[in-house]
Amino acid sequence: MAELNGVPVPLDALQNLALTNYGHFTSMRVDDHKVKGLSLHLDRLEHDARCVFGVELDRDQVRAYVRKAVAERTGSFVVRVTVFDPQLDMGHPAAAGQPQFLVTTRPAGPVPAPPLSVQTFPFSRDTPEVKHLGLFSQLRLRREAQLAGFGDAAFTEPDGRISEGGTWNMAFIDQDGTVVWPEAPVLPGVTMRLLQNIHDQTATAPVTLESLPTMRAAFATNTSIGVRTITAINDVQLDAEHPVLGKLRSLYADVPGEHL
Known part of the structure; x- marks a missing residue:
């Protein structure tokens, strides 16, 4: 249609x-x-x-x-x-x-979507504050990640900060159970904003490849996938069953929809 x-x-x-x-x-x-x-x-x-x-x-x-x-x-x-x-x-x-x-x-795909492994690439979105039509570079890197055996690509800034995926935002869960959203130039996703509003233990901070092993879990999020578990980033394995992931899914499921 x-x-x-x-x-x-x-x-x-x-x-x-x-x-x-x-x-x-x-x-x-x-x-x-x-x-x-x-x-x-x-x-x-x-x-x-x-x-x-x-x-x-x-x-x-x-x-x-x-x-x-x-x-x-x-x-x-x-x-x-x-x-x-x-x-x-x-x-x-x-x-x-x-x-x-x-x-x-x-x-619409199933929610929650199957767990995801991602490979990181140095890449900065052009005009990240706008959800524009230019997706060639993101899809090219997604293809490279999939050819390497990963499910998708995630991006890092020149200073090593992890930012987002090609068509989704991402967040991490630290040792205290806080949901950490990357402090980096990212598209301000609608689902990201909803999750930030409904979860009381939330922070925004730089997450780098070097600090990644200190994180316990991670997830991708957008309107299509809700809260999608990330099981691995490069060679760093993450907890696919972390309880905060289930809590986020439950909270998000309870967000009321607005009538069209």
Whole structure:
């Protein structure tokens, strides 16, 4: 399913999106037409529309497009809202200023997702505060990690601080059971923010490859996977059954969804 501004998307609009790849998006897991953190997803779209296109976004209109696109769907699925300008000229991106709204859906995976092992790579996201469409480098490194026998890639800054995964945030559990979110340039994930708000033993601090062995457990998180256990980072093994992981899943499950 794909609708552009509430109608079936024309082929030429998709061609322009594929050729220019300039825009931003948010993805939301929908369960019985409710979304955890829906207001935060709309806040993200508003913020990123200002950064990417210099315009104010009508959140009520976006919400109406999403409701229309998923009206006939039931159960659980993931909906993505991609904001781009179908008339954008690659030679004159400064002229882009009338973004449109592409709404697509895909099946939702199981929650919790299977445990994950990750390999780290030096990499810093371009404009990490924006959930933009530029994913080539992240997917290239994910491919390299998978070819090396890992499930995914995680990234480190030039000073050795661990930051995030290609399409997810990550956090650690220290010896005291505190959830430690990396102090590094990362995408401000909606699920990350929800978890920070509902868990009372939380901190933000640098986590480096050198300090990694002092951590007891780790997890990846985004709207699609919830709290996904990380069992290993490079050759460092982590506790897949740490009790805080179960507590986080329980707390997150109890977060009420907002109606679309």
